[in-house]
């Protein structure tokens with residue numbers, strides 16, 4: 001293969017043919033950045049046309065398989081011969097920053113990076129905290145949090161705000177506080193740390209320091225709950241472990257931290273992008289304003305359309321696996337591209353169009369297989385409440401900048417908006 | 425039509441409960457519990473959808489003699 005670093009210049013008949021022979025259909029480096037929230041990389045289409053799987057070069061210089069089809073993507077995510085263990089050689093990290101990769105590889109494995117029985121055991125210990133019934137119990141409190149933030153927006157004289165700071169980030173942050181059982185008095189302190197931790201522009205060193213401070217805080221919180229039990233996620237986990245004689249402070253801290261990271265920026269980005277998507281489609285927005293029953297399917301469509309965690313679903317083959325005509329060798333890295341799967345035209349007709357009524361529940365925005373998002377019911381509820389409440393209470397909400405001027409996180413691991421100027 | 429739930433592989437994502445709470449429920453530990461093994465009419469239709477959506481392969485449908 002020519003080692004050219006050209007991007008997006010393929011697609012001519014000759015390149016496609018040569019590419020097909022060697023299994024490589026594009027010279028682009030992956031992941032390919034999205035041009036804007038309303039476009040998906042053309043390379044995904046190229047891979048799908050050829051076969052839904054192709055060998056690509058990652059921006060890190062390594063090679064990996066890239067899966068761009070919905071059915072094949074779900075098949076591989078459900079196949080236990082593919083491992084999530086980030087410590088394995090050749091795990092297809094997509095970050096080009098070696099320091100970040102090292103951090104990811106070295107950090108104590110959380111359930112996200114576990115396989116098989118170990119994963120099942122860890123996930124099962126926590127699963128009961130995320131049942132549909134338990135999440136429904138959080139609804140009134142989440143509604144209150146959302147209302148308070150919209151009250152604050154409405155009280156501003158200038159009738160404008162950065163939605164990311166005003167709503168998208170603080171809502172999931174306070175919901176995590178509520179879920180974990182961070183006492184009310186500590187909310188400001190907690191948010192003061194998580195805000196910069198998740199801000200895209202925070203330099204890695206500063207992020208490292210904040211992470212340490214948060215871990216210290218979480219450790220102290222766990223100690224407090226051990227002596228003074230509380231009826232919340234952390235309190236119940238502590239009590240359960242304590243009763244079984246398996247109290248493990250370190251693993252509790254890392255679990256709390258995982259929930260914080262996994263459930264915060266993702267939800268925040270979906271709030272921002274969802275608002276952009278809805279505002280760009282006023283007819284469809286009117287439909288959900290008139291009938292809140294339409295909000296849950298609308299949320300599914302927005303999750304599908306933006307599939308913000310495109311490359312989180314990465315794996316390593318633990319043995320040779322035959323996928324159709326393609327042989328994946330043991331040790332090969334595989335990225336199951338959620339965004340590509342969710343824009344597969346054989347599954348979603350006219351996939352690049354937002355259709356809030358299409359019925360998109362079978363998207364893979366939350367993954368598939370044993371690691372499918374444990375927080376999905378919570379995320380769905382947060383998004384439904386935010387969209388319903390925001391457009392009901394501020395019906396004149398509009399973008400305060402042209403789409404082209406909004407800083408979207410085109411190079412981030414999880415896609416989103418850094419700032420979202422809105423006015424009403 | 426009968427539904428089978430393999431509680432050993434269920435990962436408690438709750439997709440089934442979200443699809444039809446008259447057919448599926450969850451124990452306090454998150455694991456699926458069937459409210460009925462024999463959903464009918466609309467519920468049967470939604471149960472099929474839930475089987476499709478279940479991420480862990482815990483749910484299966486068994487067609488029985490007499491099913492139309």
Ligand code: HEM
Nearest residue numbers: 111112262263266267270309365366367371373374375379
């Ligand atoms: C819109 C919001 C969200 C999106 C798009 C999202 C996306 C995802 C995806 C794609 C995975 C699968 C990763 C894999 O297969 O390797 C995942 C796993 C996970 N998510 Fe979410 N997530 C969201 C919200 C949340 C929330 C609110 C929480 C918790 C409070 C959460 C906690 C987790 C955890 C703990 C895992 C690991 C599960 C496992 O490995 O078994 N997520 N998420």
Ligand code: SF4
Nearest residue numbers: 434435437438440478
């Ligand atoms: S959808 Fe499947 S994995 Fe999720 S709770 Fe139901 S049976 Fe379990």
